[in-house]
Amino acid sequence: MDTQHDNALAHALAAIPGPVPPSGVIHIVIPHTNRFTVVGNHLAQHAGLSLVAIGIGVHIQSLPAGSEISIKTLAARFPEGEVKIASALRELEAHGYLRRTRVRLAKGRVATRTVFCNQPGAVLRGGVVPGAPGAPVVGAAVRNPAPAPALVREHLRATGPEPARVPEPEPARVPEPARVREPEPALVPEPEPARVPEHIRVREPEPTAVAGARPAPIRLPAPTAPKQPRRPLPHPHALTPERRQAASALLADLRRHAVELVLSEEAVEELVPGVAAWLERDATTDAIRHALTADLPKPLRHPARLLRHRLTALLPPPLPGVHDLTAPRRAPVPPFQTCDGCERAFRSHEPGHCRDCRAPYGEAA
Template identity: 30%
Template structure:
């Protein structure tokens, strides 16, 4: 594959490769997000207007918004003003944000992992940079002597870091922190269900809240609640000393791979085909007496419709009550006879 790319000198935007190559964002979602990020700071253009200008149809726009919101690139809030009118506030970011981080950015408060909000500054969109090599993915070859000196300096710094026991290694951004709130809530429900069903994995409410982002990341990657339960309860030891530690280890070590966008579309199409079958295929004809055949959807393999079951229960109730009364009288007679024999 041959590529020919010329670094633009003006009117360009810097978009992270994580957005362009995102496996779970469609082309409409990437185009919508890139278009919004390329706008100036003072531009007040809604997502719907951007979709119209970009030529994105209504169905594609709805799917793109859903994908951006699920991945944490889009956050929306609806508020009611003093006069009773509702307004929608939209936040677009070039990095995934959790619900708490998005609220902090909206309110101008500092957040974990994000730079502190300061005074407004001009953006470099549409203006050339001093060094255009920083804006392309294939910079020119550096000086080999400088590279060797830089590598030697990095090796010596790494040796000093390994020799110092109090130095903690630098950690990159944790992808679990960017799990959207709906997945975190569903992950907490899945962990609570596993904790109630397995006595060796009893978790407190605080531990469930701390481990919910890990379980939510599983759900975001396409796993089901049954997959989480199987991964946590399979091959458990007879005694678990730290249930929270075991759950954290298994959720981290057995985390499934993120599905590609093509796999997600194939799963959606298969689900749509499965749901498009005839609804009467799940129905059954009632075995009771009706003027015309009556269809109903059984819940547990029953052969009678709800009306017939209610009628049969109403006719059988008096007979059952009479049998119970006869049985009670017989038991009383036997007790009296036994007491009379014991007195003699």
């Protein structure tokens, strides 16, 4: 079959306003009406960033505020590994685009706060005032478009003392003789959809989330090794009132020996069967107390869980009985006898002849 020639691309190139460059890339510009992000050339054409860092920076800038951009989340989304993604995030952080700080939340939890700035050069020069026209807006995808001065000041403090770390010059001062300048979107009339054939239109990928809404959670691969189920707390064969009282008193007295082991009444009632199982196996109270209070972790967050684990994992075996400890008896050894024929010694329970003398005398073996 002959090669099929499609002249639709030629018609599309003819509709491009302005001169067409003799070599290099030729842009077919179709103005976006929805689902687009404005990315500066200082990031898309950064001379000091790798291609992976530029791509991750553009991807982060296109996400709504509040999206998860941890290393594991990006590794599950893209084919690059965690090492390459972590290196790209460090590049963005070194050039002022990314700022990661650890903050303490309520109930003692620690989280990582990530701030992305789309124009670190403007923030470093200090020529843009937050809240003014053209000012940097932190979290532009939030429904409330008001800027967050605290986050901007944090970014200024993080990147302000190091203006020399941004090597790229201003985009307007860099001469680009080999590049054909794109016309302004307001001056170029939007082409009619009928003039551009359907099969050469630039199709956007299918949207994965609605703009302004929270992105769908990315499911990470399940761990290869299944988690072992927790072993049950040991219980005695017979929980007598005496053992229950002794176990309860031992658990309540632990805080005298270790101030971290302060248990509630509910925790004591839950752990009583485990201590009673130790007492049933003839373990002394000193041995149980030493097993429960030795080498405590610092800080101890869940004392009841630690005691439950030690009562289960360190449970001693039952003591052996008296008959189990006696040495096994050896079989009785026959005494020595003197042969009546050759006077040699041999072992036998009764006197007589040895093995060699039995045949002549006709004795039974």
